[in-house]
Amino acid sequence: MSRIYDKYRFLILRRIVQISLMGLYIGANVWGWKILQGNLSSSLLFETVPLSDPYAVLQMFAAGSLLATNVLVGAAVILLFYALLGGRMFCSWVCPVNMITDLANFLRRKLGFNAIQKRQPATRNMRYWVIGISLVISFAFGITAFEFVSPISMVHRGLIFGLGFGWAAMLVLFLFDLFVLKNGWCGHICPLGGFYSLVGRFSFIRVHHNEAKCTLCMKCKEVCPEKQVLHMVGKHSEPVLSGECTNCGRCVEVCDDDALGFAIKNLSAQKK
Amino acid sequence: MSNNNLESEKKMSKKQGEQNSARRTFLLNTARGLGLAALGGLVWSAYVDEVTASQLLLRPPGAIEEEEFLKTCIKCGLCVEHCPFDTLELAKPGDNKPLGTPYFIPREVPCYMCTDIPCVPVCPTNALEEKLVSNDEGELDITKAQMGLAVVDVENCIAFWGIQCDACYRACPLLDEAITLEYSKNERTGKHAFLKPVVHSDACTGCGLCERACVTEKAAIFVLPKEVAQGKVGDHYIKGWDAEDEKRLENAFGEETKTELSERSPMDSLNDMGGLLDE
Known part of the structure; x- marks a missing residue:
């Protein structure tokens, strides 16, 4: 039991958070619960607090839409939460696609695909290009470009309001991540992940590495979906500062040597 | 990008001079990035342009004009959740409608025109705007809604x-x-x-209750977007007998063209064969 706690506590917690958020949204549509209504594009918390996807609002702005106060406040709430506190937590704690791509990644490890395809033929900076293109298309065509193709919305909206052919989007993401590119969607292409990478780079909650305890087993890098952020492992004691870290906590729990842990950024800086 | 390329380039660079090769790699990578971005952007924009071209959707009450609606609706589904009759739906992948946007099909479930219009005030982006369904006193008034207009197919309407x-x-x-009934022999x-049955566009909200009620196999009265x-x-035709209609001309503007009167005598003009004969 304690082994499960040691090795999977954040994973289990994340799944609970992801699934219960999903449950609240579905409950709102099916049984009229008033806790969290809407979906990840825009929601209403307890019928009062607006929450909106800041990247969707940015596209609306680029498309030339008149932005209502409600949606601006909602975007500001979300933006402040992730920018100050959570970093890129959306990706690993909220987004439903995370469960699909995590499964693909798990199978990749178990089936040994990672040992065969050691090098990934694509740059992780692709997502920032996708953000740029999405804004250009939004501006040129006067529509929110990513919102009309986003598999995240297709999956999430689909589970709440009816899936349609959304299952195809889920399958494509799964197969793409399993066979074509390791961490392909979440780690390379998804502009929403890229957006939160940019937003979350100054947030307080960080994984910190203690080099003195590290035995260089590299289990953390094997399990990390954005392993470039762990470049300091075994070299220096410092926090993971890259915004691309999703704060999923997998590295913390797989570490046998207590060399990684969550902490508040500035507090640990004082310790030095 | 491909690290293999980088490495082979590095080996070559020792022979050719490092600066030259680094610059080439950089230029090539930039060009490749731009090429990929252009390709992706083209496919993406073509797709998005295509899926938003549909014009036959009935939007919830208070929806702003379609082009603005597509850029303003955030696809959250709050209007759908607040509709007590399950009239509204969000377009799903495979529906061939602008993805995620709300619409309704009156033959299945029409809009029952709730007096408190619960779907509109919850809209976070004002893609559904209260002003468009409010009267002059600023109170919600569903009879102001313009979701569409009922049209009668007079050939298949059995009353005809x-x-x-x-x-x-x-x-x-x-x-x-x-809808009024017109009597004739x-x-x-x-x-x-x-x-x-005759539909009057100034009163019809496009709720679709008529389409739902129509007894023919496929409804002979149906709602289309206005x-x-x-x-x-x-502006070329005005009801001269209708003072209201004449007001339409108040803001009308036309181009005034002036043709100079010719100085020549009419005879000269008639006898002028210039340009008609080969010379």
Whole structure:
């Protein structure tokens, strides 16, 4: 039991958070619960607090839409939460696609695909290009470009309001991540992940590495979906500062040597 | 990008001079990035342009004009959740409608025109705007809604055959305003009357209760978006007998063209063969 706690506590917690958020949204549509209504594009918390996807609002702005106060406040709430506190937590704690791509990644490890395809033929900076293109298309065509193709919305909206052919989007993401590119969607292409990478780079909650305890087993890098952020492992004691870290906590729990842990950024800086 | 390329380039660079090769790699990678971005952008924009081209959707009450609606709706589904009749749906992948946006199909579930219009005030982006469904006092008034306009197919409407049916007329929530019955003599029998339904665009909200009620196999009265259903006269024709209609001209502007009067005598002009003869 304690082994499960040691090795999977954040994973289990994340799944609970992801699934219960999903449950609240579905409950709102099916049984009229008033806790969290809407979906990840825009929601209403307890019928009062607006929450909106800041990247969707940015596209609306680029498309030339008149932005209502409600949606601006909602975007500001979300933006402040992730920018100050959570970093890129959306990706690993909220987004439903995370469960699909995590499964693909798990199978990749178990089936040994990672040992065969050691090098990934694509740059992780692709997502920032996708953000740029999405804004250009939004501006040129006067529509929110990513919102009309986003598999995240297709999956999430689909589970709440009816899936349609959304299952195809889920399958494509799964197969793409399993066979074509390791961490392909979440780690390379998804502009929403890229957006939160940019937003979350100054947030307080960080994984910190203690080099003195590290035995260089590299289990953390094997399990990390954005392993470039762990470049300091075994070299220096410092926090993971890259915004691309999703704060999923997998590295913390797989570490046998207590060399990684969550902490508040500035507090640990004082310790030095 | 490909690390293999980088490495082979590095080996070559020792022979060719490092600066030259680094610059080449950089240029090539930039060009490749731009090429990929252009390709992706092209496919993406073509797709998005295509899926948003649909014009035959009925939007919830208070929806702003379609082009603005597509850029403003954030696809959260709050309107759908607040509709007590499950009228509204969000377009799913495979529906061939702008993905995630709300619409309704009146033959399945029409809009029942709630007086408190719960779907509109919850919209976080004002893609559904309260002003468009409010009266002059600023109170919500569902009769101001313009979701669409009911159109009668007079060839398939049995009332136009002379069979008595006033299903749409009775179903209309704005009885005798949006649909009226026009009486005329049935010359075929010589002793019966036609009771023909006529829709009035100034009152019809496009709720679709008539379409739902229509007794024919496929509804002979159906709701279309207003832009699709209506023609437009333009400023060239005015009802001169109608003072209201003349007001349309107040903001009209035309181009005034002036042709200079010719100085020449009419005879000269008639005899002028210039340009008509080969010379």
